[in-house]
Amino acid sequence: MNEITPLTVANGEFYPGQSGVVELVAGQLPSGSPVSIKAHVFRSYKPGPTLLFLAGVHGDEINGVEILRRGLKLKLFDSLTAGTAVVVPLLNVYGFDNFRRDVPDGKDVNRSFPGSATGSLASRVAYGLSKNLLAHCDLAVDFHTGGRGVFNFPQIRYSPDDEGALQAAEQFAPPVLLAARAPVKSLRRSALKSLGLSVLTYEGGENLRYDGRSISEGMAGIRRLLEAREMLAPVNGIDERQPIRITNSSWVRAGRAGLFQWTKRSGFPVRKGEPIGTIFDPHGVRPNKRILAPRNGFIIGHNNAALVGQGDALFHIGY
Ligand SMILES: [Zn+2]
Structure with a gap:
């Protein structure tokens, strides 16, 4: 047995x-x-x-x-x-x-x-x-x-x-x-x-x-x-x-390098076009770059880095 x-x-x-x-x-x-x-x-x-x-x-x-x-x-x-x-x-x-x-x-x-x-x-x-x-x-x-x-x-x-x-x-x-x-x-x-x-x-x-x-x-x-x-x-x-329940997800990436701050984080729903973070020029010269949610979804991951490079993953959004 x-x-x-x-x-x-x-x-x-x-x-x-x-x-x-x-x-x-x-x-x-x-x-x-x-x-x-x-x-x-x-x-x-x-x-x-x-x-x-x-x-x-x-x-x-x-x-x-x-x-x-x-x-x-x-x-x-x-x-x-x-x-x-x-x-x-x-x-x-x-x-x-x-x-x-x-x-x-x-x-x-x-x-x-x-x-x-x-x-x-x-x-x-x-x-x-x-x-x-x-x-x-x-x-x-x-x-x-x-x-x-x-x-x-x-x-x-x-x-x-x-x-x-x-x-x-x-x-x-x-x-x-x-x-x-x-x-x-x-x-x-x-x-x-x-x-x-x-x-x-x-x-x-x-x-x-x-x-x-x-x-x-x-x-x-x-x-x-x-x-x-x-x-x-x-x-x-x-x-x-x-x-x-999420069956699809994708990353929102940094369009340019700089100082990064999120304004919305993991665990919250987002609507298309909603501002979720900003990339700042460390020299204070170039205008800020706002990051907008590309579609309705739910943030399942976000980057806590203060400094990001171009193309870095910033928000993982699930649909
Ligand atoms: Zn692991």
């Missing part, structure tokens, strides 16, 4: 009712210090799905790390009524130690899936996850933030052709649901293609900064998802949240 077989994660074996932390070896630093990734495994006595909660694929995206750290601290996963939760709060240890998105050679782990045991460092980190964890999972939630000063309003991105992901995204019920194809060789795209595994990409806040709303929405979403899958007993009754 399936329920008495151990679940093997790296060098750990977990029988029903067993929990613990395993280390996935992820190489070493030039000094020889070993680098390891921690995976917390919580297995209920009752059979059920295996869900992976993953953060820090991009090493400078801290909100997700904090969502899972807080979830572990508050024992969110300790009383599962069915199934298994695997929690990896920080995958890209290399990037995290350098306050950077990528691994030290500049490669992006989330563009390196499924990875290879003999490839670049990013590819090896991706391979370690694919080999040790993804094959055991029925669903994964991958926590991110905007990159380099871009703030993302709390949202789940799911692949438009993935019915299972849409259902899971609705159960997570973040403020915004965005149907969007994932980049080539990203975890979400690769896992669906090679393993048929649905991955939800949670986006909330900005790199290297905490955002309280994004953290609490992430934790609430995990709880809703676990409750919907009957892996946790409901605590607050039925949550009737209706997310804003």
